[in-house]
Amino acid sequence: MSKMPLTLYLAAPRGFCAGVDRAIKIVEMALDKWGAPVFVRHEIVHNKFVVDGLRDKGAVFVETLDECPDDRPVIFSAHGVPKAVPAAAAKREMVYVDATCPLVSKVHIEAQRHADNGLQMIMIGHAGHPETVGTMGQLPEGDVLLVETVEDVAHVHVRDPERLAFVTQTTLSVDDTIDIVEALKTRFPAIVGPHKEDICYATTNRQEAVKAMAPKCDAMLVVGAPNSSNSKRLVEVGTKAGCPYSQLVQRAADIDWRALDGITSMGITAGASAPEVLIEEVIQAFRDRYEVTVEMVETAVENVEFKVPRVLREPA
Structure with a gap:
């Protein structure tokens, strides 16, 4: 057959x-x-x-x-x-x-610098996510106010609307964060933002690739973990960008094949914590079922590399 x-x-x-x-x-x-x-x-x-x-x-x-x-x-x-x-x-x-x-550490340094300058901090992030917990924990408890949505901005209580700054989690939806930042600036015109956006290059690049790919696809899979913020954002971005069906899977075994019945085009991406071997596993699962033609949708080339701490580079 x-x-x-x-x-x-x-x-x-x-x-x-x-x-x-x-x-x-x-x-x-x-x-x-x-x-x-x-x-x-x-x-x-x-x-x-x-x-x-x-x-x-x-x-x-x-x-x-x-x-x-x-x-x-x-x-x-x-x-x-x-x-x-x-x-x-x-x-x-x-x-x-x-x-x-290091890009999360950059946000930590920003938060401390603003606090040292007497500004109260607002963080845009997801409650309970370890990155948000870590960033808010750079300052004394209660010194950082968390907002997750545009609606939250209307209800946040600040000490002094003229002495505010904001930082963001690095793995948020770029588009959603723009809306929240605009709401903050509208309510608090004097609020100070980061010199360069806090959402990291990798999150931004992966979302841009999904935006370019989504309109071409009948369905899209994001390889990633259910507790991975950046992976979940990719599913949301794919849906908003016009893909009728987007699903998060950890492995090929998680694919819901019934939901993909009748498709002729498929998009595949992966969150920043997913190794290439799992992406290859998913591609192979499609090759087993379909006559596959692979087309790359490339929107950026990454060549960033971070050094490991010196203690690990020194002999034992």
Whole structure:
């Protein structure tokens, strides 16, 4: 029985970003330097396949510093941590390595700088997301106000509308964030924003590729984890950009084939924490069922690379 033809549009850029690549490398280099176990506070990146692979090599994932022994190294995840966490580790004289993405660290520095200048902070982000928790935790509790939607802006209570600044989570929807920023500027004309937008290059680039790809596609799959903010945003962006059906999958086994019945064009992308091997697995699943023609939709070329911390580059 002959296979039905399918045009498969593959977004570029997709998958791993420089911050994720660096964070994974940090865990692997720590295991090489100090041996197993190495403790990691929170999932190093939001991807089960990656986390399980590192666990098999000897990484132990925990949610709090209290779960870590004093005599083993601990790594802080790419999402960043509140300032109290490294302070507690230092007090216990632990060896710790900070794998916070440098672009998230940039937001931390911005927040502290604005606070030092006497400005109250507003953060645009998702409540409970580890990056938001980490950024808000750079300042004393209650000093950072969180807004998640345009509607939230109308209800936020500030100390002084003339002394405000805002930062954002790095993995938000670019378009949604523009609307929230406009609402903040309308209500608080004196509010100070970042010198350069906080949403990271990788989030922006992956969303732009999806916008270019979505109108061509009957359906779209985003390879990523359900707790990955940037992956979930890609699903939303695909829907808003005109793709009739967008689905988030962790692996090829998660694909809902019934929902794809009758399609002739398919878009595939991946969140910044998803390795290329999982994307290839999904493409192969389509090759098994269809006569596939792959077309690349490239909107940017990425060549960003972040150095790992010096402690890992020095001999043991």
